[in-house]
Every structure is written in C-alpha cells, then in structure tokens.
Amino acid sequence: MINTDVAAPHGSGEAGKGDRIGKRPEDRAGANLPDYEQAVRTFSWAGARALLDGLPGAGLNIAYEAVDRHVNAGRGGQLALRWIARNDTIRDFTYSALAAQANRFANTLVRHGITKGDRVFSLLGRVPELYIAALGTLKNGSVFSPLFSAFGPEPIKARMTIGEAKALVTTEAFYRRKIEPWRKELTSLERVFLVECSANPPPDTIDLAAALAQASDVFDTVFTRPEDMALLHFTSGTTGKPKGAVHVHEAVVAHNVTGRLALDFRPADIFWCTADPGWVTGTSYGIISPLTNGVTMIVDQAEFDAERWYRILQDQKVTVWYTAPTAIRMLMKAGAGLARKFDLSTLRLMASVGEPLNPEAVVWGVDAIGKPFHDNWWQTETGGIMITNFLSMDVKPGSMGRPLPGIEAGIVERSNGGDLREITKPMAMGELALRPGWPSMMRGYLNEEARYRKCFADGWYLTGDLAMRDSEGYYWFIGRADDVIKSSGHLIGPFEVETALMEHKAVAEAGVIGVPEPTAGEMVKAYVALNPGFAPSETLRKELIGHARQRLGPAVAPKDIAFRQNLPKTRSGKIMRRLLKARELGLPEGDISTLESEER
Ligand code: AMP
Numbered sequence: 001m002i003n004t005d006v007a008a009p010h011g012s013g014e015a016g017k018g019d020r021i022g023k024r025p026e027d028r029a030g031a032n033l034p035d036y037e038q039a040v041r042t043f044s045w046a047g048a049r050a051l052l053d054g055l056p057g058a059g060l061n062i063a064y065e066a067v068d069r070h071v072n073a074g075r076g077g078q079l080a081l082r083w084i085a086r087n088d089t090i091r092d093f094t095y096s097a098l099a100a101q102a103n104r105f106a107n108t109l110v111r112h113g114i115t116k117g118d119r120v121f122s123l124l125g126r127v128p129e130l131y132i133a134a135l136g137t138l139k140n141g142s143v144f145s146p147l148f149s150a151f152g153p154e155p156i157k158a159r160m161t162i163g164e165a166k167a168l169v170t171t172e173a174f175y176r177r178k179i180e181p182w183r184k185e186l187t188s189l190e191r192v193f194l195v196e197c198s199a200n201p202p203p204d205t206i207d208l209a210a211a212l213a214q215a216s217d218v219f220d221t222v223f224t225r226p227e228d229m230a231l232l233h234f235t236s237g238t239t240g241k242p243k244g245a246v247h248v249h250e251a252v253v254a255h256n257v258t259g260r261l262a263l264d265f266r267p268a269d270i271f272w273c274t275a276d277p278g279w280v281t282g283t284s285y286g287i288i289s290p291l292t293n294g295v296t297m298i299v300d301q302a303e304f305d306a307e308r309w310y311r312i313l314q315d316q317k318v319t320v321w322y323t324a325p326t327a328i329r330m331l332m333k334a335g336a337g338l339a340r341k342f343d344l345s346t347l348r349l350m351a352s353v354g355e356p357l358n359p360e361a362v363v364w365g366v367d368a369i370g371k372p373f374h375d376n377w378w379q380t381e382t383g384g385i386m387i388t389n390f391l392s393m394d395v396k397p398g399s400m401g402r403p404l405p406g407i408e409a410g411i412v413e414r415s416n417g418g419d420l421r422e423i424t425k426p427m428a429m430g431e432l433a434l435r436p437g438w439p440s441m442m443r444g445y446l447n448e449e450a451r452y453r454k455c456f457a458d459g460w461y462l463t464g465d466l467a468m469r470d471s472e473g474y475y476w477f478i479g480r481a482d483d484v485i486k487s488s489g490h491l492i493g494p495f496e497v498e499t500a501l502m503e504h505k506a507v508a509e510a511g512v513i514g515v516p517e518p519t520a521g522e523m524v525k526a527y528v529a530l531n532p533g534f535a536p537s538e539t540l541r542k543e544l545i546g547h548a549r550q551r552l553g554p555a556v557a558p559k560d561i562a563f564r565q566n567l568p569k570t571r572s573g574k575i576m577r578r579l580l581k582a583r584e585l586g587l588p589e590g591d592i593s594t595l596e597s598e599e600r
Contacts, residue, residue, distance in 0.1 A: 021362070021372045021395040031392035033261045036402060043405030045439060048257040052292070060226040062252040063138035066291035067099040068221060079296045083128050084312065086302045091128060095294075098135065101128075103219035104212045105136025109167065111215065112191045112206065116141035116222055119163045119232060122277075123147045123156060123170040123178070126301045129195045129208060130277055133169045134287055138230055138249075141222030142167075145232035145244075148278030148490070152553030153178045154500055155242070159234045160186055162244050162446060167191040169208065172198055226250035226439075232446060233280045235380040236493025238483040238577075244446035245380050251284075252292060254384040254440035258404055259289030262376055262388040263320055264349050272298040272312065273322040279490065280380045281353060284440070285322055289384075295320075306334035310342040317346040324489040325357045328373060329519045332361060336368035344369050349391050351376060354489035355521045356477050359397035375400050377477065379463060380491070381455070383440025387475050399474040400467075408435040411469050412460055420458040431481055432467040433460035483577045485514030487522045492556055494577060500551045501526055501558075504544055506534040511567045511575040512558065515584055526558040527580055529567050536563035570594040 033039045053069045054060050070076060076096030083091045093101070114120060120137040122144070124130040130146070137144040145163050147156055156178055160168070165188060170179065172194045180202055183189060193208040194201060201207060224230070231247040259265045263285070271290045275281035290297045298316050302308060304327055313321065331339065350365055350373045357375040365373040376388035377400040387409060389401035403409040411423045411430035423430045436456065445452045455462055466478040485492040494512035501510040509529040514522030528544065530536065541561050548557035568576045571594055582589050 019396055019398075021366060021397065023392060023394055028392040031390065032264050032266070033390050033405075034392050036390060036393055039261070039405045045253065045406055048406070048439075049253045051256060051260075052253065055221065055223055057223065058225070059223045060249045060252065061138065061141075061221050061224045062230050062249050062255075062288055062292075063102060063135040064221045065252050065256065066138075066288055067095055067102060067135060069292075070095040070294050071099050075294060078294065080291060081128070081131060081297050081299060082316065083126075084298065084300045084302075084316075093128065093131075095291075098131070098291075100217035101132040101212070102135035102139055103217045104215040105132050106140040106219045106222075107215040108193070108208075108211045109136065109140045109142060111211075112167070114140065114142055114167050114191060116224075117229065118142045118166040119145055120167045120169065121145045121147055121160055121163065121165045123149055123151075123168065123174050124195065125149045125171075126276065126299050127195060128299075129169065131287060131299070132212075133193075134277070134283065139219060139221045141224050141228065143229050143232055144283075145234070146278050146283055147234075148276060148553075148555065149174065150553050150555040151178075151278075152549070152551050152556070153182065154551045155496065155553065155556060157182050157186070158496070159242055159244070160189065162234075162241060163232050164188045167193065169193045169195065171196045172201060172205075175205065176202060224249045227443070229443070231283065233283070233380045235280075236484055236491050236496060237451070238493065239495050240451070242493060242496065243448060243451060245280075245383075245442040246444045246446055247383050247440060248443055251383045251440035252288060254438055255284050255289040256292040257406075258385040258440075259285065259293045261404060262385045262390065263289070263322060263351060264391045265290065265293035265295050265320065267294050269293075269295040269319045270298060270317055270346075271295045271320045271322070272300075272316070272318045274300070274304075274309075274327060275322070275324065275354070275489075280383070281322075281324075284384055304330060306331055306338055310339060310344070313344050313347060314342040319346050320349045320351070321347060322351045322353065323373075324354045325352055325361060326355065326488045326520050328352060328357070328361045328365070331368075332364050333519065336364065339368040347371060350374065351388075353378065353385070355486045357398075362395060362397035372397070377401070377465075377475065379465075381442045381461075381463075382434065382438075383442060384438075386434060396470075396474050399470070399476050401475065402473050403475075406438060409433070409469075409475065410435075410460065411467060412458075412462070414457075420460060426471040427468045427476075429466055429468050429478055432463045432465045432475065434463065435459065436461045483513065485512075485522050485524055487514060487517075487524055488520040488555070490555055492524060497524060497526060497548065497552065497556060497558060498575075500548050501528060501544060503551070504547050506530050506540060507544070509567045509575065511577050511580050513577050513581045513584065515560075515581070523560065524556070524558045525560045525562070525584070527562050527564050527567055529564050569596050571596050 080095040081093040192205045197207040230249045273286040374389040412433045413430040497512040498510040508531045517523035568579045
C-alpha cells in the first residue's frame with residue numbers, strides 16, 4: 001500500500017504514525033534487507049568482509065574487489081559502465097574492459113615512477129578516464145584523491161599541497177587555466193597526465209591516451225593491507241584549511257555491504273548515481289559500491305537537465321537511482337507533468353543524499369514517479385551510508401531513516417563539565433554521534449592529528465550535525481552544529497571563501513554564511529568591511545564577486561556580497577558568523593555575551 005496523502009512536517013514533534021509512506025509486503029519480501037530488526041541482530045562486519053575475496057596473505061584492495069574479482073569469477077562480460085557523452089554518444093565498458101583499462105593506467109603510473117602510497121589526484125568532469133584512473137591508481141597501491149572540476153585554482157592548489165600530490169590527471173584546458181600558473185610552487189607534483197591533449201600540449205605534461213595505448217593491459221594488483229591508505233577526500237571545516245579525510249582499503253567492506261543493504265543492489269541492476277566523483281558520494285557510490293556489487297553503472301557527462309535525466313532513466317531502464325535534494329527540487333520545478341511523459345516503470349528504488357530532503361520532495365516522488373525518495377545520511381568522514389530509509393521499511397517523509405546494521409548511532413549533548421551525555425528521550429535535539437569502528441570510517445585528517453582527535457569524545461564520533469531520534473528509531477536532521485555551508489549539496493568552508501575575499505585589496509574583513517535558498521538549500525553570502533580609501537558601490541560588489549569566482553570557482557564563490565562598516569566580532573577578534581546569520585534571517589541573536597561592545 002502506498003499512501004500518497006502524507007503530509008509529514010519536517011522535524012515535527014513526536015513522529016505521528018500516520019506520517020508515513022507504507023511499504024507493500026512484496027517490497028519487504030524481495031529486499032536485500034527484508035526485516036530491519038533481524039538484520040541488526042544478525043549482522044557482523046566479519047560477515048560483510050566474507051562477501052569479498054581479499055588478496056592472498058590477508059591483503060585487501062578496493063580495485064581488485066571492484067573489477068578483477070568479477071573477471072576472475074567469469075563475470076567479465078557483464079556491462080560495468082555505460083558512459084553517455086554530452087552529445088549522447090555511448091561508450092560501454094564490460095568488467096573485463098574496465099579491468100584492462102585500469103591495468104593500462106596502473107602500468108602507466110609504474111612507468112612514470114608513481115608507486116605505492118603516492119598521491120594521484122584527478123581534476124576531471126565525468127569522463128571514462130576518471131573511472132579508469134581511480135581504479136588503476138588503487139590497483140597500483142597509490143592513493144586516489146578526486147577534486148571537483150568546478151573548483152577554481154585556489155581550492156585545487158590548497159588540496160594538492162596538503163595532499164602532497166605526486167601525479168595529476170586532468171584535461172589540457174583545466175591544466176592551462178587552473179594548474180599551470182602555480183605548478184612550479186608544488187614541488188611534489190612530478191607527473192601531469194592530460195586527457196584530451198592538443199597537438200601542442202603544455203611543457204612537462206604527458207598525453208594520457210598515448211600512454212595508455214602503449215601500456216600493457218595486464219597488471220598484478222599491488223599487495224595492499226586493509227589499513228593501507230587508499231582514498232583522500234577533502235572536506236571543509238569552519239576554520240582553517242580544508243581537511244584531507246584518510247580512507248583505507250578496508251573501507252571497501254562498508255562500500256560493498258551498504259550498497260547491498262541501503263541501495264538494495266542486485267546483480268541485474270542498472271544503477272545511476274548522479275553525484276560527481278569529485279565528491280565522496282561520487283566515489284563511494286559512483287564507482288566502488290556499484291562495481292563491487294557487480295551492477296551496471298550509468299554515467300552521464302552532461303550537467304543537469306530535467307528532460308535529459310528522465311530520458312536517461314527511461315531509455316537506460318535504470319532500476320536504482322541515487323541523487324540529491326537540489327536535483328529533486330529542480331525536477332519538481334520542471335513539474336510532475338514532465339515526469340509522467342516518460343516510462344519510468346523500471347525504477348524500483350530512488351534514493352537521495354547530501355542535504356536535507358524536504359518531506360514535500362519525498363511525497364512528490366510518489367505523485368510524479370510512483371515511488372518515494374529514500375533519504376539517507378552520511379558524510380565524507382564516515383566514508384559510506386550510515387543512516388537510511390531501507391526499501392523494506394516505511395518511509396517517514398522528512399526523516400533520514402534508521403542506522404545501518406553494524407552502525408550504532410546516538411543523540412548526545414555536552415554537559416557543563418564537558419562530558420557527553422546520551423539523550424534517549426524521543427525527539428530531543430542533540431548532536432548526532434556514531435560509535436567508531438566501521439570499516440569506512442576515516443583513519444585521520446591528513447597531518448592534522450589534533451583536528452581529528454577533536455571529533456571524538458567518550459567513545460563517540462561527533463558528526464557536527466544536530467538531529468533527533470523518534471520513538472521508532474528514525475533520525476531527523478535539524479541542522480549543522482557549526483558554520484559550514486551546504487549549497488547544491490557541496491560542503492563549503494566559510495574560512496576558505498573569507499580568505500579569498502581578504503586577498504582583494506579593498507577588503508579589510510570578511511564573514512561568510514549560508515542563507516536559505518529554495519532550490520540549492522543554501523546560498524553563499526559574504527559580508528565585507530572595506531579598507532580605508534574604498535567605498536561600497538555596485539561596481540566594487542561585482543568586482544569582488546568576480547575576484548572570488550576567479551579564485552574559488554563558481555561552486556564555492558559567494559553569490560551575494562553585502563558591505564558593512566564593521567563585522568560583529570568576539571572580544572578575541574573572531575567574526576561571529578552565527579550573529580551575521582541571525583541578523584540576516586531576522587532571528588533572535590542568542591547569547592551575545594562575548595560580542596565586542598563597540599560593534600553593537
Ligand atoms: P559531505 O561530507 O560533503 O558529504 O557533507 C556531509 C554533510 O552533509 C553532513 O554532515 C550533513 O550536514 C549533510 N547531509 C548529508 N546527508 C544529509 C541528509 N540526508 N539530510 C541532511 N543533511 C545531510
């Protein structure tokens with residue numbers, strides 16, 4: 001029974017029993033996780049590990065599990081990746097073909113002196129070479145670090161410097177615009193491989209297509225231990241530089257089993273993850289999880305377009321679709337009528353992640369497509385899905401669902417003495433916390449031990465998110481406990497934006513916040529105080545936005561800038577972003593006891 005007339009208010013008191021989309025007995029019976037309570041009781045990480053092969057001698061390698069395992073088991077002929085180019089051309093890769101290309105890439109790395117533990121970065125759109133590079137890097141025992149291609153030169157430089165990049169795979173156009181101007185400053189960077197290379201490539205670069213063509217397609221996966229570093233994903237905090245979350249090969253145990261349980265992967269599935277591999281979702285669930293589960297992945301090179309997306313869902317007969325709230329809201333804007341023009345009957349699970357999914361969007365899915373969106377929650381640090389609305393479970397629109405088997409979640413609060421106290425009362429707000437110990441948990445922030453340690457207290461990992469749990473164990477997202485901004489699903493550190501603005505000669509101080517925006521969730525807005533000799537004007541506002549876009553890229557730069565005489569600061573000189581936000585939204589200013597008096 002699908003009850004379409006649900007109207008669950010987001011975070012509404014004790015979750016009402018009627019505010020749910022019920023599931024039919026068939027949904028429960030056919031699901032990989034048919035009975036939640038039983039799965040929680042019987043699950044073990046050792047059991048999850050046993051689903052994978054491993055390497056002889058207690059080794060484990062993500063890429064081996066993603067491609068070679070299937071080839072060795074006689075499933076090499078199955079379609080692994082269908083790539084749809086912007087112009088609709090299709091390129092198909094079977095598991096064997098993908099393994100062969102990854103081998104060529106690994107051999108290319110070896111030939112150029114890139115070995116185990118070396119950091120290989122990518123700065124690419126969704127092109128086949130990205131998937132080949134990711135798998136080939138992991139097979140070589142090197143560490144793969146994907147960057148978002150819409151980043152400007154500064155976020156790229158900051159991340160490659162922290163990560164001590166030894167190699168980079170990018171396009172000639174990106175290289176010329178975003179890397180070449182500062183390349184000499186990064187002495188660790190020895191090799192740059194260019195996809196789409198012209199007849200006159202820039203000096204000190206390698207034509208990747210030519211290198212792959214010369215390389216052998218046979219490669220013995222380098223022996224890696226479960227605790228060897230495999231992936232480096234950058235994320236933002238409220239202060240300081242971006243943080244490099246370190247993930248190890250053992251993460252594949254979680255990537256694989258969460259795909260099976262939360263995304264309900266089955267061998268014949270055709271899966272489309274719309275996330276860009278420049279972010280963690282696009283790697284964990286846009287590469288590793290679907291491949292380890294042996295499904296067929298669809299990758300679309302083009303940017304969002306409502307009609308194109310429905311056409312892909314229909315023509316490619318997608319069965320499991322993993323997308324994001326901003327995209328769902330854009331589809332809603334295009335209207336349910338458009339969705340109904342397409343035959344989307346092959347879809348059996350629609351899931352969403354990355355930002356709050358409003359209950360209206362969940363219900364809209366039922367109305368327009370015949371199925372609810374299943375929200376789930378996780379973050380760069382957790383490496384994989386932690387909380388989800390399982391296919392077999394009733395969906396409560398507005399809730400992120402329940403913890404995966406093997407994951408213990410809790411709502412905690414700090415007492416005055418600094419200790420943590422778990423809150424067990426239903427629908428009481430606190431910080432979402434997780435008991436550490438699952439395989440895809442980050443093993444550290446690269447070279448930032450103190451920042452890493454701050455994430456843990458009293459045996460809990462603190463997520464930085466505020467949430468509530470209802471009496472049935474469903475979690476409800478409330479907001480961030482810190483100042484980081486989520487815009488179109490991208491996590492943006494205000495400090496990085498403030499730093500770029502401060503580089504402009506007119507800017508004395510900058511404070512950056514996220515303001516609510518109906519489609520993107522939040523929009524980056526900056527407040528600036530000017531240096532003597534500069535006066536606020538429309539021309540200067542535009543110049544500052546242009547300056548920020550050039551340095552940071554359009555995904556990170558502020559969309560709006562407001563001038564202020566002074567910015568509210570604490571007595572120790574820290575800009576009070578929280579207060580800027582309260583004033584922007586006309587909300588109570590809260591505790592302002594630390595505010596510097598002359599700022600009032
Ligand atoms: P990232 O590390 O970039 O993946 O961002 C993780 C953050 O995104 C989380 O800490 C949350 O603040 C937010 N987030 C992820 N999934 C959800 C969700 N389902 N609902 C609300 N916020 C989410």
